Each structure stands twice: as structure tokens, then as C-alpha cells.
Amino acid sequence: MKRLVLAAMVLAFASNPATAESIRIGTEAAYPPFNFLDESGNVAGFDIDVGKEICKRAELDCTWIPNEWDSIIQNLIAGNYDAILADVTINDERKQTVDFSHPYFPPDPSQYLRLADKPVDFSKLAGFRIGVQGATVQAAWLTTNLGDANTILTFDTTDQALADLNGGNIDLMLAEGSYIDETAKGSNGTLVSDGPKIPIGDGAGVVLRKSDDALELKVNTAIDAMRADGTIDALISHWFPEKGAPPFFAN
Numbered sequence: 001m002k003r004l005v006l007a008a009m010v011l012a013f014a015s016n017p018a019t020a021e022s023i024r025i026g027t028e029a030a031y032p033p034f035n036f037l038d039e040s041g042n043v044a045g046f047d048i049d050v051g052k053e054i055c056k057r058a059e060l061d062c063t064w065i066p067n068e069w070d071s072i073i074q075n076l077i078a079g080n081y082d083a084i085l086a087d088v089t090i091n092d093e094r095k096q097t098v099d100f101s102h103p104y105f106p107p108d109p110s111q112y113l114r115l116a117d118k119p120v121d122f123s124k125l126a127g128f129r130i131g132v133q134g135a136t137v138q139a140a141w142l143t144t145n146l147g148d149a150n151t152i153l154t155f156d157t158t159d160q161a162l163a164d165l166n167g168g169n170i171d172l173m174l175a176e177g178s179y180i181d182e183t184a185k186g187s188n189g190t191l192v193s194d195g196p197k198i199p200i201g202d203g204a205g206v207v208l209r210k211s212d213d214a215l216e217l218k219v220n221t222a223i224d225a226m227r228a229d230g231t232i233d234a235l236i237s238h239w240f241p242e243k244g245a246p247p248f249f250a251n
Contacts, residue, residue, distance in 0.1 A: 020061040024081035029066035034087040046239040051085040057222040070135045089201035103203035111180040112195040113173040122195040131161040131170040181242040
């Protein structure tokens, strides 16, 4: 699917808008609490708060552009925006086509989500229907490691996978651990995170075109300062209370 833009919201954070560099930032806006649309239709979430602070420190005039997940990197490469903040996992495959900033979210093992009244024996994971958002590192991992023994079903969004899990159409859902923990927490006991924690990737970074070295330097400088002064730890604590106390990055 190649539908480009669902909406665009202009948010300026530079201290001197008249001289600030203008950039456009793509985000999925459908993966809470990382990124979503609030009740007013504005982008919100952890990724957005990180992006606002990067824009402020780097003196960037930033426009947010929601874009469907499955084409989000393609549209960056095509020039439809200049960076992506959408909890994109850093891995070697993606590095072949795009650059990543320094991580702004630490490596986060993936976990399974299941209905609380339907326990699963993870010692022999076979014959199950496992849902996952398509074009993710989790989808690639499942296909490679469990695809022969289980039915892997991909969805356009995590919300669609979650709806099928709640409806009994799939037995398990795999996603990033922080998303799974927060989803289970908000389910009033109907959902639980379970099974092994699966390390995939090297955390999340801002995605940039390989040709945009100057912008990458500005973004990295801002992220390094935000990690050093505790700003990113504070944002993680705010949006992901289940992760416990900072620091969240290994020294």
C-alpha cells in the first residue's frame, strides 16, 4: 500500500523560527504509547515528545506527517519527509538503505500477548495462530524462527492484531515488550504478557536518509545531550511506568 499522508500537523519548536531549518518528520501515529493521534487529532506520545525536544535543542522548525507503517521508510527515501520518529528498531538490514541516529529508546526485548484465560505452553510452541504487525522486525523474526510450525498472520496495524487477539481469531500476538506491557496493564486483567523475552535489534533511533549528514549530526547532538542530562530517562519513566526506575541505557 502506498497511501502517503493521512494528515499533517505543523508544530514549531525553534527558539528563532525566522532562521530555523524547516524539516518534516514522519510518524505512524498508530502505535500507542509511542505515537498516536490524541482526541484533538494531533500527534502525541513518547516519540513525539522526544521529537519536540530534539527540534527545540537543534533549532529545527518541525512539521509532523503521519504515514502508514508499511510505507514509512519508502516515503522517507522518496523525499516526502526528512526524518522518521516512529519507534523504528535499529538493525543491520535497515541500515543498508537508511541511517539511524544514536538510540533514543534502549533495546527492548519483544514479548507475547495472550488472553488471560487461555494459557500457552511455550516449551512447545507449535500449531498456534500468531499475529504480528507486518513489515516489523517481529514479523521477520517469527517467519524465520516459527513459521514452519505455526500460522503467522500479519496485520497493517497493532490495533488490528489486538482486535483479533481479543476476538479469539489468533492465539498470540508478538510485539515490542514495552508496548505489550502497557497493553496488558490497560486491559483490566483480560490480557497478559507471557513467554520468553526475545531480543531483537539495537533500540530505536531517528531514521534519516544516508545523504543527510548535517541533519544527522544535529539530531545526534541533541539526543546525546538529552541522554546525558536525564531528559530521555524522564520521558521513558512518564510514558512507560512499567519499565521501572532509570537509568534505562547501559553505560
